[in-house]
Amino acid sequence: MFLGFHCFCWVGKGMSNQKDIDILVSEVGPRDGLQSIKQTMPTDMKKMWISALSEAGVREIEVGSFVPPKLLPQMADCADLVQHALTLENVFVTALVPNLRGAESAFKSGVQKITIPVSVSEPHSLSNVRKTHEQMYSEVASIVALRNEQYPNVLIEAGLSTVFGCTIQGIVTEKESLFMANKMAALGIDEVGLADTVGYATPLQVKSLFKQLKIELGNIAGSAHFHNTRGQGLANVLAAYEVGVTTFDASQGGIGGCPYAPGASGNIVTEDLVFLLESMGLRTGIDIEKLVAAREWLKKALPNEPLYGFIPDAGVGKAFKYAKDM
Template sequence: MQAAPVSAPQQVVVREVGLRDGLQVLARPVPTAFKCDWILLAYAAGLRHIDVGTYAAPGRLPQMADTPEVVAFATTLPDLQVCVQVHDAEGAARAFDAGVAMVTLPISASDRYGQASVGRNAAQMLQELAQISTLRDERAMATQIEAGISTAFSCMRLGHMAPEVVLGLVRESVQRGADQIGLGDTFGHATPEAVRELFQRARPLTNGRTLNAHLHGDDSGHLATVEATLDVGVTHVDASLAGMGGSRLVPGTHGNVSLEAVAELLQRRGVDVGVDRRTLAELRRFAGVNPDALALFGAMGRAAEEARRRYPFDLGTY
């Protein structure tokens, strides 16, 4: 049976993920003060949902080691919905103590990628999700829990990801207490048709939970995938400043869809996300002052070699 048509949303939440998804791929950490100033400018630009870091095991993500300090600053800003990624229940407990609005637990549809990224396969991460949900309920916390399903469309090692695998993870995540489900095109390979179909099929499995689109790719081709999610009623979209990001395990992959391009797209569609584009441009200039971030901006601006955009792909560490 074909799913009933869903009207395009009139309101869209855009979450800035550059502070985490972008900066985690850098060779070395950037100063904490630089991150806090980034948050201030993003806040001044009107952004109210920002992913500011990751609570990870010591040594796994040195670029995110200052997440507690960054969170402590970010949570002082009125009405800012501070989000962090966590890799286990221990990280979630730290995030709960810090008063964040949302924790995202990454669950890879590709067990191979999940083992390389966070040291656990999907089944193990679902167990962590159940523990996090129980902990949240025991503490009577208002913190939202997102199951961020990565490699939802493809894996650089294994190729095309069967939708049934991803839909099974959506179903399991809802059963284990997720309030929001994110579907991620980790490598920017998904077509608009594939994105539209997967989100359409996922919606009835969420029991009314929020669906979030976490898409990668250059603006020239992959804004069409963002449009595809909007066309089927998705109201939450991740994007990063200047399209920063990419897989930290596979160098040269696409960054996230760019915040500036998504804001412009939504404006063309008549959706006001409350973002001041002049201040956003100031934020981009500020971030470019940092040598590491500037180098990353340059990398995002160069087209990757065609061979590095296909799979099978014989590079990377997983």
């Protein structure tokens, strides 16, 4: 085990059923990765890709978002993908929902967890979900009420976006982000995740905010979601881990970005993240060779889409050992 850092115990609900791993890598490629790509990936190809990710040992997959097909045609098959993913062994199935209507559809599909995107920056909220903060509070309260009444086993995460800055608003303060996190907790959500939507975060900012979030919210504090827009993604992962974060979002091939945040490029690369964590002695439960092989479905379905990552080209090297073998 990697024992180089003194950490808080940061075990959110996403990790509570993962006794044989140290870090939960949540694959968001089928949602965050594909949402900015104009060419629609065929549903059968998505299913094969999700199955390949599962076979590689990925434990949590965000399969899509429940949004109007006319806005994001790429996400029109989300309910179908939820049903497929539920047939896979050891996969926790999640989806994004921007509003009550999307939540209703998600709950009916059988999804195990929903993430509600809540922008700390109000200008981004208006651009992304067309709601002010006050309107978003009402929407979250309605979603939580519906879950409590009819779908008590579904987890709800508030995925706070633009927590480290916004291309529209500019500076977003730690005070603003913590206020929003506490507001979501008061509304009854189960987890609060923090997202660096446009890649502004630095390791010192990450460490400070996640440390304070844990102090204020305890185990409601959840995942870290980093974009690699300015090359700081994996450095920010390490900073978050140092203060006890144990769940990280990533996208295969580094695809993705927010279509309503100008300049936002892709997520951190799942393959590179897994290599980093396993090299540090942290068990992810993921087989890197099988994970790299899963990229083939992206190449087949989206042949003109660039894929990123160092490990797929360089390999893991002869000195590499999985954490479980150390």
